[in-house]
Amino acid sequence: xxxxxxxxxxxxxxxxxxxxxxxxxxxxxxxxxxxxxxxxxxxxxxxxxxxxxxxxxxxxxxxxxxxxxxxxxxxxxxxxxxxxxxxxxxxxxxxxxxxxxxxxxxxxxxxxxxxxxxxxxxxxxxxxxxxxxxxxxx
Amino acid sequence: xxxxxxxxxxxxxxxxxxxxxxxxxxxxxxxxxxxxxxxxxxxxxxxxxxxxxxxxxxxxxxxxxxxxxxxxxxxxxxxxxxxxxxxxxxx
Numbered sequence: 001x002x003x004x005x006x007x008x009x010x011x012x013x014x015x016x017x018x019x020x021x022x023x024x025x026x027x028x029x030x031x032x033x034x035x036x037x038x039x040x041x042x043x044x045x046x047x048x049x050x051x052x053x054x055x056x057x058x059x060x061x062x063x064x065x066x067x068x069x070x071x072x073x074x075x076x077x078x079x080x081x082x083x084x085x086x087x088x089x090x091x092x093x094x095x096x097x098x099x100x101x102x103x104x105x106x107x108x109x110x111x112x113x114x115x116x117x118x119x120x121x122x123x124x125x126x127x128x129x130x131x132x133x134x135x136x137x138x
Numbered sequence: 139x140x141x142x143x144x145x146x147x148x149x150x151x152x153x154x155x156x157x158x159x160x161x162x163x164x165x166x167x168x169x170x171x172x173x174x175x176x177x178x179x180x181x182x183x184x185x186x187x188x189x190x191x192x193x194x195x196x197x198x199x200x201x202x203x204x205x206x207x208x209x210x211x212x213x214x215x216x217x218x219x220x221x222x223x224x225x226x227x228x229x
Contacts (some may be wrong), residue, residue: 003141010145010190014152017186021156024163024179030171032165037175041182048189052201061198068205071210072182075208079178079215087171087221 006051013047016040030087030097038080042072145190153190157183174218181211 022035046069053065089112094101106115157180164176185204192200 002152008140008142013186015148015154017157017183018152020179021159021183030169030175034175037179037182040143041179045182045185045189048186049201049204051144051195052189053187055193056198058198061201064198064201064205068185068201068208071205071212072185075212079212079219082219083171083174083178083214083222086219087169089223090169090171092169092171102140137220 002054002057006054009047009051009054013044013051016044016047021046029098030092031084032085032095034080034087042076045069045072127128143192145194149190150187153183153186172223174215174222177218178215181207181214183221185211 017040020036020040022091023040027033027036049065049069053062056062088103089107107113108115160176160179160183164173164180167173167176185207188200188204188207192198192204
């Protein structure tokens with residue numbers, strides 16, 4: 001009985017990781033690849049570790065597995081946010097069919113501080129500047 | 139079906155196939171952020187392999203290794219993103 005539970009958990013986890021790998025290979029854009037990585041792979045590794053916890057069925061192993069799952073679940077969004085912020089600053093390209101880039105011109109170029117939303121005039125001027133620059137590059 | 143045979147002949151090949159697919163993206167990746175993302179996913183696949191092999195070898199000690207690898211993966215991603223942003227700022 002417990003073997004069947006372990007098989008189900010490991011199969012679903014491995015398929016989630018396989019879907020994450022296919023998504024990383026096939027998605028057209030850095031940002032879409034990152035969303036695939038954080039969600040599907042975190043779920044897959046959690047299910048594989050739950051399978052290991054069912055196999056040992058011990059208090060120490062189960063608490064260790066819960067610690068690992070908690071750690072990966074907490075740190076995956078943090079690392080995803082940091083790397084996508086760095087990718088935005090090094091100007092990773094959007095997909096060509098993407099409709100809107102809402103962050104365009106919102107970051108200060110030197111200090112990398114997100115401009116606050118209660119300064120409409122300054123934000124509008126930044127946005128027009130960036131629009132002109134992008135058109136020149138194209 | 140025996141659990142060990144199932145893990146050895148079905149689950150581990152799925153994990154290694156996904157590792158191969160991620161490694162293709164690691165080699166192709168147009169920007170350096172793609173490479174950091176695929177490296178992160180490779181570390182996560184390694185975590186899954188460690189969990190499966192702890193079941194196969196019946197050794198609970200392998201899960202300690204998994205915990206350390208998870209820590210190192212998070213720290214490496216944070217360090218990579220920090221230096222990517224800092225390099226762009228210096229240019």
